[in-house]
Amino acid sequence: MKRKALVDKKMRILIAEDSEADKELFLRVLRPFVESQGLRVDCASDGDDALTAIKNEHYDVVFLDESMPGPNGLEIAAYIKKNQRAEKVVILTGYSDLDEKFSKSLGADEFVKKPIDPQVLGAILEKYVSRPTFYGE
DSSP, X not given: OOOOBOTTOOOXXXXXXXXXXXXXXXXXXXXXXXXXXXOEEEEESXXXXXXXXXXXXXXXXXXXXXXOSSSOHHHHHHHHHHXXXXXEEEEEEOOTTOOHHHHHHTTOSEEEESSOOHHHHHHHHHHHHSSOOBTTO
C-alpha cells in the first residue's frame, strides 16, 4: 500500500503535568514549534484528565509526569501500549530511582529526568514533531 503524507494535519501534543512551573517551561519551549508548525497543545493537570483526553483524541506526542494525581504516567503509558495506540510517549520523572528500561517496557518511547533541560525537550520535539505523518502508519 502506498502511503500518502498528511500535509494539512496539525500535530497534537498532550502535556500531562501537575507542576505549573514544569507546564510553563513546556509551553515556553513549545512556542516556536506551535508558531512554525501550527501544533495544537492540550494540557492535563492529573492522570484522570490525561486519560480522558487520550481516550477522546488522537495525539502525536504525549508527555506524562510519572508522579501525578490519579493514574500516573507509567499507568497511562501502559494503557497506550496495551491498546496499541500510535502516540509517542515521553515519561517525565523527578525520582532518581525510576528505571528507564522499566519505563520503556511499559510503553515509553523517551524518558526524561527533572528538572527538565529545555535542550533535551527541544531535541525530543525535533525528533517527533518534525517527523512526517502518513496514512496507513
